[in-house]
Amino acid sequence: MMKRSGIRIEPFRHPVSMDPNYPDKTWQKLETAIREIHNKNASGLSFEELYRNAYNMVLHKHGERLYTGLINTLTAHLQEIARLIEQKEGVSFLAELKKHWDDHNKSTQMIRDILMYMDRTFVAQQQRTPVFALGLELWRNHVVRSKQIAERLRTVLLDLVQRERSGETIDRALFRSITQMLVDLGPNVYMDEFETPFLLASASFYKLEAQEFISSCTCPEYLARTEKRLTEESDRVRNYLDPITETKIIRVVEVELVQQQVKALVEMENTGLLALLRLNKYEDLDRMYLLFRRVDGGLATVRTMMADFVKESGRQLVLDPERSKDPVEFVQGLLDERDKYETIVSQSFHEDKTFRNALNQAFEYFVNLNQRSPEYISLFIDDRLRKGQKGMNDTEMEVVLDKVMALFRYLQEKDVFEKYYKQHLAKRLLAGRCVSDDAERNLLVKLKTECGYQFTSKLESMFTDIKTSRDTMQDFRSKLAEKNIDLGLELGVQVLTTGSWPTQASSTCILPRELERCCQEFNNYYLGHYSGRKLTWQTNMGTAELKAEFGSKKHELSVSTQQMCILLLFNGADRLSYNEIAASTQIQANDLKRALQSLACVKGKNPLRKEPMGRDVAETDEFVFNDKFTSKLYKVKISTVAAGKEGETEKAETRHKVEEDRKPQIEAAIVRTMKSRKVLDHNTIITEVTRQLAGRFLPNPAVIKKRIESLIEREFLERDSEDRRLYRYLA
Numbered sequence: 240m241m242k243r244s245g246i247r248i249e250p251f252r253h254p255v256s257m258d259p260n261y262p263d264k265t266w267q268k269l270e271t272a273i274r275e276i277h278n279k280n281a282s283g284l285s286f287e288e289l290y291r292n293a294y295n296m297v298l299h300k301h302g303e304r305l306y307t308g309l310i311n312t313l314t315a316h317l318q319e320i321a322r323l324i325e326q327k328e329g330v331s332f333l334a335e336l337k338k339h340w341d342d343h344n345k346s347t348q349m350i351r352d353i354l355m356y357m358d359r360t361f362v363a364q365q366q367r368t369p370v371f372a373l374g375l376e377l378w379r380n381h382v383v384r385s386k387q388i389a390e391r392l393r394t395v396l397l398d399l400v401q402r403e404r405s406g407e408t409i410d411r412a413l414f415r416s417i418t419q420m421l422v423d424l425g426p427n428v429y430m431d432e433f434e435t436p437f438l439l440a441s442a443s444f445y446k447l448e449a450q451e452f453i454s455s456c457t458c459p460e461y462l463a464r465t466e467k468r469l470t471e472e473s474d475r476v477r478n479y480l481d482p483i484t485e486t487k488i489i490r491v492v493e494v495e496l497v498q499q500q501v502k503a504l505v506e507m508e509n510t511g512l513l514a515l516l517r518l519n520k521y522e523d524l525d526r527m528y529l530l531f532r533r534v535d536g537g538l539a540t541v542r543t544m545m546a547d548f549v550k551e552s553g554r555q556l557v558l559d560p561e562r563s564k565d566p567v568e569f570v571q572g573l574l575d576e577r578d579k580y581e582t583i584v585s586q587s588f589h590e591d592k593t594f595r596n597a598l599n600q601a602f603e604y605f606v607n608l609n610q611r612s613p614e615y616i617s618l619f620i621d622d623r624l625r626k627g628q629k630g631m632n633d634t635e636m637e638v639v640l641d642k643v644m645a646l647f648r649y650l651q652e653k654d655v656f657e658k659y660y661k662q663h664l665a666k667r668l669l670a671g672r673c674v675s676d677d678a679e680r681n682l683l684v685k686l687k688t689e690c691g692y693q694f695t696s697k698l699e700s701m702f703t704d705i706k707t708s709r710d711t712m713q714d715f716r717s718k719l720a721e722k723n724i725d726l727g728l729e730l731g732v733q734v735l736t737t738g739s740w741p742t743q744a745s746s747t748c749i750l751p752r753e754l755e756r757c758c759q760e761f762n763n764y765y766l767g768h769y770s771g772r773k774l775t776w777q778t779n780m781g782t783a784e785l786k787a788e789f790g791s792k793k794h795e796l797s798v799s800t801q802q803m804c805i806l807l808l809f810n811g812a813d814r815l816s817y818n819e820i821a822a823s824t825q826i827q828a829n830d831l832k833r834a835l836q837s838l839a840c841v842k843g844k845n846p847l848r849k850e851p852m853g854r855d856v857a858e859t860d861e862f863v864f865n866d867k868f869t870s871k872l873y874k875v876k877i878s879t880v881a882a883g884k885e886g887e888t889e890k891a892e893t894r895h896k897v898e899e900d901r902k903p904q905i906e907a908a909i910v911r912t913m914k915s916r917k918v919l920d921h922n923t924i925i926t927e928v929t930r931q932l933a934g935r936f937l938p939n940p941a942v943i944k945k946r947i948e949s950l951i952e953r954e955f956l957e958r959d960s961e962d963r964r965l966y967r968y969l970a
Contacts, residue, residue, distance in 0.1 A: 263302045265292045266308050272353070273309070276346045277316050285352065294356045307817030309354070313374060315886050317343075317381040325387050330410065334393055335387070337416045340378070347374030379424045383432060392417070393436050397490070403475070404444065415479035434484055438491055445495035452496075453503055457510035459523040465496045465530055491851065498534035505544055506709075511576045512544050519579065524587035546597040549580060553605030557612065559587075566611075570619035574642050577602060584819045603649040604942050612894075613656035616646055621663035624679060625672045636678050644685050651937045653690060654904075655897050661698060668705050669733060669780050690934060699801055700739035708733040730757045734765070734774070743876050746779035747825045748800065787846065789868040796846065797876040801826050806846065809864045816861045832856040837877055844877055866944070897943075905938050907945045910955060913968035921947075921964045 272289050320339050327335040335434045337874065340712065351370040352641055353360065358369050368376060390848060392597060398411045420430040439604045445468070452461045469492055476485040504527075505512040515523050531537030556576060562569045580598050588594040606612050623631075623639055631639070649654055667673045680702070687695040712731060719726065750758065781800035785807075786793065798806065804824045808815060815823075821831055835856045839849040847855070848863045908928045919927075924947065925940050932938050947966065959965035 245449060252884065262296060262299075262304055265296055265301075266304060266891065268292055269296075269305070269353075270308060270312050273312050273350055276314070276349050277342075277345075279342065289353045290355070294355050297357045297361050302357055302365070304904050305354070305357055306365075306367060309350070309370070310373070310377070311375050314381060317377055321382045321385045322380065323387060325385070325391075328391075329395060330399075330413070332391060333413055333417055336382075336392070337413060337420070337832045339382075340416075340420050343374065343378055346423070347371055350374070352612045375424055379428055383421070383424060383428065389432060392432065396433055397437060397440050400440075400475070401444070402752075404471070418480055426483075429481055434481075434487070437484070438487055441488060441491050442495055445492055446716065449496050449500055458507040458515070459510060459511075459526075460521065461500075461504060462526045462530060465492070466526055468492055468496060469530075493530075493533045497530050497537065501531060501534065501537050501540050505540060512541060513548050516545060516548055516583065519583070521583065521587045523590075524583060528588050528591070538591070542594055543596050546601045549576075549601040549837060550604050552576070553602065554608055557605055557609040563609070563611070566615035566618040567622045569648070570643075573602075573606065573646055577642070577645060599649070603648075603651070606646065606649040609652045610652075613650055613652050614659045616650070617641060617656055617659035617663050619643065620660065620682070621667065622680070624674050625667055633675075633677070636675065637681070640678070640682050642687060644682075644689065647686075651933075652897075653694070654891075654900065654935045656895060657694060658741070658897055658900075661701075664698060664701060665741050668701060668782075670782060694935075697739045700736060704735050704739065705733060706938065715761060718764060719760070724760065726757045726760065727753060728757065730761065732761050735777075746777065746827055746830060748778035748794070748804055749823065749825050750778065750800075750804065789846070790866050792869055793873075794868075794870060795874045798838075799834065801830060802838055802877060805831075805834055805838065809847070814861060814863045815858065817858050820862065834860065835860075838862075839865075841877075844875060846877070901936060901938065901942070902946060904932060904935070905943055906950060908932055909943070909946060909950060910968075913956060914965065917968050918959070919966055920962075921966070924966065 267287065269292055271869070272284050275284060283852070293305060295742070296302065298405065298934065320343070324335050324339060348371065351374075354370050360365070362369055367373075383392070396414070399414060403409045418429065420945055421433055448468075452464055454463065467488060472488045472492055473485060474489065476482065480488075507514075514520075514528070515527070527541065528538070531541055553573075553576060554570055557569075562572055584590065584594050584598055601646070611617075619641075620643055625644075638777060647653070665681075673679050683695050683698055683702075685768060686698070711734060715732075758776060765774060766772065778800045783798055783800055783803035785796045785798060785803055787796055787806070796806070796831065804826070805820055808820060808823055816837070817831075820835070824831070828833065832855075835847070836850070836854075839845050839847040839862055840854055840856070846868050847866055848865045850861045905928060908931045909924060912924060912927045912931070921944075928943055929938055929940075947956065951966075954969055956966050957969055958966060
């Protein structure tokens, strides 16, 4: 090799006279040296001598001759190299190209070192291309962009990519050398000679492959193959393409395999989006989400289709007459449905807020299709919070309540729920059947957080009444003990504040003499302590413990107050007709039939027998004391019909009460709005009042209009004299 290390070149300090043929002779020496370097025969050359020759030519104003001669020599050499490369085919063509490129690089570096002074002076002053860059430029123009080489290079490279996509193994290191050469020659060279054709060919390849996959694969298989192709392309770029290509080739795959096939994939029969949702294919849904979010409109399509599917499946669920027969099963079905899609959104759709919002809107849509949803949700809560249900620990109860609260948020008629919940809570509290005071109060906290203090104020008052009643009864018993009064039985009274508890229809019931005396004693005590108050006894809400003898067997029966009144009649008779019982107790027909049904028609818990036998009670039936009654337990609870869904008459009554309760709330919202705004048009009032009340219910615009008319009649508002659609607030 030519020796050139450790040499320091000192320039001439004074010009010397030169032979007129000096430039030609000197250039001939340099030209010969350049050719020897290209032919790898530079071992006999002196770097110092060559450098001084080039230095002198530039110093004596022959830089143009030197620069032009270099271009001509390199051009001739590279044209010869191009002819050699053109003789090769396939991979050997790439290998030949790489070999000559490596040689050219080395030789150009050596030539650059020899012509360093020209680079620093002549090239800089004349703004010419530096020597090394000139070598790259000439290689690009005479080799890489030679027509035959350029076409063959693209063909061979694209063929190798195609073969690797088909599963063959290729020489990645050789491929990497060629693409790096193109990059070294300039970004435009890489893009023009390889990247642009590569992307076009890839688009064609993947367009055909997409059609093939769609016709032969299931949706999950298609998604898996697409995911694999994306991974392969990223791996291909990392191994032998320039990094700037990655986003471009990935985009090609996304467009051809995903964006163009979104509709076909989600609608694929038996394996598309709906099938994946129906069969809980979490992994496939996750893959679909990750792929579709790469393209415009992909997730929007999935989201819309999912929401429509949830709405339809939910609609069928809430309008199924069979499910509506059992409120607990109805609500459990809603909870199961929500659990399913919550899992899909959290696991497969990565907690995407847009999907969660779509899911919530879908649930709100179908939950409110059934007008009885508020009642059924309250009944479900009642079922879970009543004693006697299958035991759940605090954590499990908390989870159930949280899930039910999620359904509660979907309700548009929260005031209807409040009406039913108050009724069911009252029955639990009065019967002492709350599974846990903590659970009850925990639910109240959740309701207060969701709807505000006004929603739960009366509910909290109910708990206060129960606590106060315990203290009252303790004091009452103390007073009886002081007076040495023995009631002959243990009396428990719960004093309820009118207005806080659900309104109960007055239910007549003639109490036994023993109990009448006890009630009178409590009446005297309570009214003596709280003058001005009035007590109304609600016999249909009480319970009693009776000791009974059935032949030689004794049991303690836990019954309602009305059932107690019926059973005590059989102390004086073994057989009584329905009409005789009704006359003696004065219990209303519906309550009486339900009480008798519980006493005589429940197998294993029937202290009475009905004749004729049957499940329903008729006015022609007779009832006989069942002296054959037996039970493994000493204490036997005779359950009344559990809190169930209302009949049509009761439902209409509840709906009427709700509508009446809404009127003052709507009027209050109208007055609040008008007081702050003074003048508003009709549509704006409707919008504002609806917004204010949406947390409790969605008011009907026609009802709002009626309340506006009522407020005008009472001179809270007036119509504008010129524009009848404008209303003015009257202070």
